[in-house]
Amino acid sequence: MATLHDAGNGKQVVYLKGAVEAILSRCAYEIDLLGKRQEIRPDHIMKQVEEIASRGLRVLAFASFHLDNRKTVIHHEDIKNGLTFLGLQGMIDPPREEAIRAVQACHAAGIRIKMITGDHVLTASAIAKQLGIKAYLRQEIQELKALTGKELESVRDEDLADVADQTSVFARVTPEQKLRLVKALQSLGYIVAMTGDGVNDAPALKQANIGVAMGQNGTEIAKEAADMILTDDNFASIEAAVEEGRGVFDNLRKFIIWTIPTNLGESLAVIVAIFAGLSLPILPVQLLWINMTTATCLGMMLAFEVREKDVMSRPPRDPKTPILTRGLVLRTLWVGTFLAAGLFGLFSYEQSLGASVAEARTVAVTVLVFGELFYLFNCRSLSRSMFSLGVFSNRWLFVGVFLMIVLQVLFIYAPWMNKAFQTEPISQAAWVRILLVCFVLYVLVEVEKWLIAKMKRP
Secondary structure, eight states, X not given: OEEEEEEETTEEXXXXXXXXXXXXXXXXXXXXXXXXXXXXXXXXXXXXXXXXXXXXXXXXXXXXXXXXXXXXXXXXXXXXXXXXXXXXXXXXXXXXXXXXXXXXXXXXXXXXXXXXXXXXXXXXXXXXXXXXXXXXXTTEEEOOOEEEHHHHHTSOHHHHHHHHHHOOEEESOOHHHHHHHHHHHHHTTOOOEEEEOSGGGHHHHHHSSEEEEETTTOOHHHHHHOSEEETTOOHHHHXXXXXXXXXXXXXXXXXXXXXXXXXXXXXXXXHHHHHHTOOOSSOHHHHHHHHHHHHHHTGGGGXXXXXXXXXXXXXXXXXXXXSSOHHHHHHHHHHHHHHHHHHHHHHHXXXXXTOOHHHHHHHXXXXXXXXXXXXXXXXXXXXXXXXXTOTTSOHHHHHHHHHHHHHHHHHHHOHHHHHHHTOOOOOHHHHHHHHHHHHXXXXXXXXXXXXXXXXXXX
């Protein structure tokens, strides 16, 4: 950046500021303490730069030269050499407290952070240490390693991936080098999120799995190249987005784990009855009632489940990992089988006690509805008891449970519902048997979770 001032005698003085290396390479003189011009001493100046930069300050260099008054445009040739070095300026922009906390949270979540900056390498390293950025090598914390753009130029393509993996700070890098670094990390299987605000960041933002542009200070080109825009330009918002995303994924997974066994239980009961030549334990219209009410009143309430406390202390999930792991597939199979056996067993048992087919079917439907209700509390956490989350942390769930109970009571005892769905009122003894089956299901799932957690402990 340059500014012009009239120096008289047909001359004008041009003042420049910029990166130390760029300015010094064009300077032939410097101003001493007495204000006299002398031959420049680059080594002496660079020692001062390193001392300032090591404290985390961003360093700018200032220089000047004389230009003919008749010239109104400065060309690169005019500032190619012969400049007079004037001095250095150190500026500090201390890291925000929320950014430091966000970096710590990201490390705990298995997210590795790398700094790519145009600052001096010592400035970048000092700021990285202030932020708490760590270096990892084979999952072990190592001493923070920093490289400059010039050093990256000498790294061969086949070695770049390992260098990028082991280095946490990159200073004075070019747009092409940013792109190379993103590709190198992706070649190791990493999911790379890249932040940037300038035109020079656009290629790397486009290449990254998730390009994040700055909404306030970012250029339009950077925003167009990015996948998402950070409206407040705050790194802590990225950590918050990761946390929110993990919570949403968890709740989606819980809903899937909840709904598959219940549908499996319905299907198994109907299939067994058809192949055995027995009366259907549940009629099609009753299946419609179950699916319509439970999905709305019960399943949807899992969307409001609070994030679990360890959501940001888990390692990143491999994108190739299926939503249903082997353990969860086994759980869905045995829970679905248990529900089918429970409803079919009580359907047959009620008939053996002299109940009508309509009354037995009402019991079967109620077993399935309350089985889903009890299992819903199991699914509030897939690995821990709901008591670890706080029993009443999701109050919408209890609203849904209350509505479901009211609707099911109407389904059983309201005459107009009996007529519409071919049901009949059931006895108190039948209620005891229904709740007992559902409670056994709840206990079995909790025992399974406890056993799995115990086996995973070192």
